[in-house]
Amino acid sequence: xxxxxxxxxxxxxxxxxxxxxxxxxxxxxxxxxxxxxxxxxxxxxxxxxxxxxxxxxxxxxxxxxxxxxxxxxxxxxxxxxxxxxxxxxxxxxxxxxxxxxxxxxxxxxxxxxxxxxxxxxxxxxxxxxxxxxxxxxxxxxxxxxxxxxxxxxxxxxxxxxxxxxxxxxxxxxxxxxxxxxxxxxxxxxxxxxxxxxxxxxxxxxxxxxxxxxxxxxxxxxxxxxxxxxxxxxxxxxxxxxxxxxxxxxxxxxxxxxxxxxxxxxxxxxxxxxxxxxxxxxxxxxxxxxxxxxxxxxxxxxxxxxxxxxxxxxxxxxxxxxxxxxxxxxxxxxxxxxxxxxxxxxxxxxxxxxxxxxxxxxxxxxxxxxxxxxxxxxxxxxxxxxxxxxxxxxxxxxxxxxxxxxxxxxxxxxxxxxxxxxxxxxxxxxxxxxxxxxxxxxxxxxxx
Amino acid sequence: xxxxxxxxxxxxxxxxxxxxxxxxxxxxxxxxxxxxxxxxxxxxxxxxxxxxxxxxxxxxxxxxxxxxxxxxxxxxxxxxxxxxxxxxxxxxxxxxxxxxxxxxxxxxxxxxxxxxxxxxxxxxxxxxxxxxxxxxxxxxxxxxxxxxxxxxxxxxxxxxxxxxxxxxxxxxxxxxxxxxxxxxxxxxxxxxxxxxxxxxxxxxxxxxxxxxxxxxxxxxxxxxxxxxxxxxxxxxxxxxxxxxxxxxxxxxxxxxxxxxxxxxxxxxxxxxxxxxxxxxxxxxxxxxxxxxxxxxxxxxxxxxxxxxxxxxxxxxxxxxxxxxxxxxxxxxxxxxxxxxxxxxxxxxxxxxxxxxxxxxxxxxxxxxxxxxxxxxxxxxxxxxxxxxxxxxxxxxxxxxxxxxxxxxxxxxxxxxxxxxxxxxxxxxxxxxxxxxxxxxxxxxxxx
Numbered sequence: 001x002x003x004x005x006x007x008x009x010x011x012x013x014x015x016x017x018x019x020x021x022x023x024x025x026x027x028x029x030x031x032x033x034x035x036x037x038x039x040x041x042x043x044x045x046x047x048x049x050x051x052x053x054x055x056x057x058x059x060x061x062x063x064x065x066x067x068x069x070x071x072x073x074x075x076x077x078x079x080x081x082x083x084x085x086x087x088x089x090x091x092x093x094x095x096x097x098x099x100x101x102x103x104x105x106x107x108x109x110x111x112x113x114x115x116x117x118x119x120x121x122x123x124x125x126x127x128x129x130x131x132x133x134x135x136x137x138x139x140x141x142x143x144x145x146x147x148x149x150x151x152x153x154x155x156x157x158x159x160x161x162x163x164x165x166x167x168x169x170x171x172x173x174x175x176x177x178x179x180x181x182x183x184x185x186x187x188x189x190x191x192x193x194x195x196x197x198x199x200x201x202x203x204x205x206x207x208x209x210x211x212x213x214x215x216x217x218x219x220x221x222x223x224x225x226x227x228x229x230x231x232x233x234x235x236x237x238x239x240x241x242x243x244x245x246x247x248x249x250x251x252x253x254x255x256x257x258x259x260x261x262x263x264x265x266x267x268x269x270x271x272x273x274x275x276x277x278x279x280x281x282x283x284x285x286x287x288x289x290x291x292x293x294x295x296x297x298x299x300x301x302x303x304x305x306x307x308x309x310x311x312x313x314x315x316x317x318x319x320x321x322x323x324x325x326x327x328x329x330x331x332x333x334x335x336x337x338x339x340x341x342x343x344x345x346x347x348x349x350x351x352x353x354x355x356x357x358x359x360x361x362x363x364x365x366x367x368x369x370x371x372x373x374x375x376x377x378x379x380x381x382x383x384x385x386x387x388x389x390x391x392x393x394x395x396x397x398x399x400x401x402x403x404x405x406x407x408x409x410x411x412x413x414x415x416x417x418x419x420x421x422x423x424x425x426x427x428x429x430x431x432x433x434x435x436x437x438x439x440x441x442x443x444x445x446x447x
Numbered sequence: 448x449x450x451x452x453x454x455x456x457x458x459x460x461x462x463x464x465x466x467x468x469x470x471x472x473x474x475x476x477x478x479x480x481x482x483x484x485x486x487x488x489x490x491x492x493x494x495x496x497x498x499x500x501x502x503x504x505x506x507x508x509x510x511x512x513x514x515x516x517x518x519x520x521x522x523x524x525x526x527x528x529x530x531x532x533x534x535x536x537x538x539x540x541x542x543x544x545x546x547x548x549x550x551x552x553x554x555x556x557x558x559x560x561x562x563x564x565x566x567x568x569x570x571x572x573x574x575x576x577x578x579x580x581x582x583x584x585x586x587x588x589x590x591x592x593x594x595x596x597x598x599x600x601x602x603x604x605x606x607x608x609x610x611x612x613x614x615x616x617x618x619x620x621x622x623x624x625x626x627x628x629x630x631x632x633x634x635x636x637x638x639x640x641x642x643x644x645x646x647x648x649x650x651x652x653x654x655x656x657x658x659x660x661x662x663x664x665x666x667x668x669x670x671x672x673x674x675x676x677x678x679x680x681x682x683x684x685x686x687x688x689x690x691x692x693x694x695x696x697x698x699x700x701x702x703x704x705x706x707x708x709x710x711x712x713x714x715x716x717x718x719x720x721x722x723x724x725x726x727x728x729x730x731x732x733x734x735x736x737x738x739x740x741x742x743x744x745x746x747x748x749x750x751x752x753x754x755x756x757x758x759x760x761x762x763x764x765x766x767x768x769x770x771x772x773x774x775x776x777x778x779x780x781x782x783x784x785x786x787x788x789x790x791x792x793x794x795x796x797x798x799x800x801x802x803x804x805x806x807x808x809x810x811x812x813x814x815x816x817x818x819x820x821x822x823x824x825x826x827x828x829x830x831x832x833x834x835x836x837x838x839x840x841x842x843x844x845x846x847x848x849x850x851x852x853x854x855x856x857x858x859x860x861x862x863x864x865x866x867x868x869x870x871x872x873x874x875x876x877x878x879x880x881x882x883x884x885x886x887x888x889x890x891x892x893x894x
Contacts, residue, residue: 085532
């Protein structure tokens with residue numbers, strides 16, 4: 001009997017949780033936000049519940065609204081390396097920017113993480129949308145969206161070739177003969193492109209997964225095309241089933257058109273669940289969080305999403321929809337349309353919009369008892385909207401504990417989620433093949 | 448009664464050990480060279496013997512002679528992050544290049560390592576001498592020595608300001624008031640220099656040590672001046688007491704001239720000990736290693752040190768001293784003079800020179816019983832040649848076990864090395880003060 005199709009579940013970790021006021025909630029671990037043991041413990045809980053992976057976002061600039069929330073950012077690859085040492089099976093996905101890294105350095109960081117974790121590394125590929133990052137890297141201005149994606153494509157070609165530059169059997173490691181590496185199987189790239197000139201080979205032998213898992217989160221036209229071509233898992237934000245279905249169908253179609261197996265492109269929307277034993281209790285919990293919102297913080301978030309500064313406006317007045325069209329402003333591409341759709345659908349006041357977005361920066365927020373959460377997950381999963389989810393607990397660790405203890409057992413009972421790991425690597429958890437090296441059928445000597 | 452001045456001891460880790468044929472020796476852990484648990488175990492042994500730190504070298508290019516030895520390079524910061532999670536007191540020093548990193552990225556990596564290790568990070572600052580690195584980073588050629596040091600100086604100014612950009616009390620983290628950061632104490636740099644334009648602030652709060660420990664290894668004129676100005680610990684290679692004394696006196700003098708406390712510049716020569724219960728046994732052990740040397744490998748090493756290709760020459764003929772002068776070739780600046788001095792002093796054949804350098808790439812190799820090793824350490828320590836040592840076992844783990852089990856107890860009995868840790872951070876192990884933030888007396892708002 002063939003096994004039922006299985007959900008993939010990741011735990012997306014923000015210091016205090018994903019609601020923008022999470023760190024102020026009495027149950028959050030605000031005081032431990034700088035402490036690696038807190039993150040190691042979260043990862044161990046997720047591993048205990050057989051999650052596919054944990055996930056860290058990233059950006060190389062300080063958020064403007066750090067005054068009002070825990071918006072610092074540890075460097076994810078160091079953090080994941082320390083978490084790797086405290087876990088044994090769970091995948092480790094870190095975000096890093098193709099705009100603000102050199103491919104040789106990035107390839108080494110992730111190859112090393114893949115080695116030290118025994119094949120559990122994933123790279124969430126971003127081009128960085130925060131314009132202030134440019135000023136930390138000597139650029140006169142942040143490169144535009146199209147240019148960033150163009151660089152990203154070449155970047156991917158280069159790091160892929162670097163990860164493949166040692167064939168799997170290049171390491172001989174034979175003390176008797178004195179041969180460590182069969183250098184006929186260690187290949188220079190000699191890449192010469194518009195953005196990069198990289199000779200190679202990498203100075204790290206091929207890693208357990210061959211290549212770390214390629215994760216991506218773009219939602220713009222360029223972002224979708226990039227994801228369909230390169231991504232093996234896609235994180236995406238949707239407020240409605242219909243929106244998620246449209247995205248799902250589009251990506252799978254584009255992947256098919258590129259001769260890729262669409263099952264090897266996992267689509268994982270974000271979900272931020274407020275869980276109570278009754279609907280009323282879950283709603284009250286969500287209200288408790290919304291009461292902790294600081295509008296000074298939220299307006300900066302909104303400015304980043306829309307490119308529109310609403311400070312000074314009456315929070316309880318209507319959202320000034322006309323300003324979006326007249327300004328033609330654009331913020332983060334993956335969020336702009338989503339927020340405008342909410343405005344058009346729900347006609348909120350500014351305060352209502354802020355609350356709507358406070359839960360998880362535009363991701364799907366749902367409140368209810370565990371059965372309802374599980375039902376919704378199953379509906380999206382079985383109706384062409386998701387292959388799994390990026391779970392974004394409103395607060396941590398308690399908000400995740402509720403999901404793990406009450407929702408996961410329901411999903412397991414329904415046969416939708418594993419009872420135990422069958423594989424050891426992140427590729428195995430996701431059902432992805434281990435890629436052969438690009439060079440595996442060439443004969444070419446190292447210079 | 449004041450305590451006697453104490454040695455600082457680091458364990459310098461190369462996969463199979465420091466002798467170039469170490470990985471071929473029957474006692475080396477050649478088969479575990481790609482396994483993080485092997486390195487975690489080495490670090491735990493060093494911690495058990497209260498060593499100050501472990502140390503990893505690095506370079507962003509594949510060595511030309513990887514065919515004949517384990518000359519791959521894991522990325523040290525990921526590696527150290529995973530080791531941090533398996534240890535609690537030992538310092539963690541990783542090498543990274545100022546020529547091939549962006550300061551914002553590097554500052555985050557080390558600040559994160561310092562956070563996750565509870566204040567145990569050290570950065571060995573190098574400018575990278577291997578010319579092939581340039582070709583992995585799109586540079587038409589490797590920048591010359593002077594230019595690399597010029598960039599390094601500005602790089603240091605930038606990362607220092609980034610590490611200081613959050614004052615120590617900038618993190619308020621008060622859920623009740625909703626203030627996470629006192630942004631009057633989070634400072635942009637607005638650095639504009641010849642090589643870098645960096646706005647800042649860093650997106651990581653100030654780390655436990657304030658700044659990771661600054662380690663350096665330059666021996667050229669530029670390198671010494673740089674070390675005297677910035678370094679808190681210096682790794683250095685000397686074949687003789689006289690050479691080490693000259694270096695020690697020069698650095699301390701230069702530090703004093705810059706108004707630095709010379710005690711806060713620890714000078715740590717490399718030492719590679721072959722230990723036997725008798726002199727004859729130690730000598731036989733060293734011969735056993737020399738019998739495993741592969742000249743194909745050694746000649747590449749020599750070419751890198753001297754810029755001179757001797758393949759094709761009779762290994763048992765005299766070293767062609769005249770070629771150095773006529774070619775005027777230069778390899779790695781910190782080794783060139785050292786090797787030429789050996790040639791002039793000992794008039795070796797090529798094979799003899801290769802054996803002389805095979806032990807630890809030009810570092811001090813000494814063979815003998817434990818008492819003799821301890822005597823020599825004490826002589827250097829008490830005669831103005833060293834504040835401690837970078838211990839470079841010929842092979843691992845056995846070569847280190849011998850040192851730890853037989854030499855450390857003698858040093859302790861003589862009151863020269865700690866019986867237990869008195870501090871928790873690497874700065875505390877080295878007796879270095881925790882630096883105040885550059886910004887700690889300014890009042891300046893985040894823009």
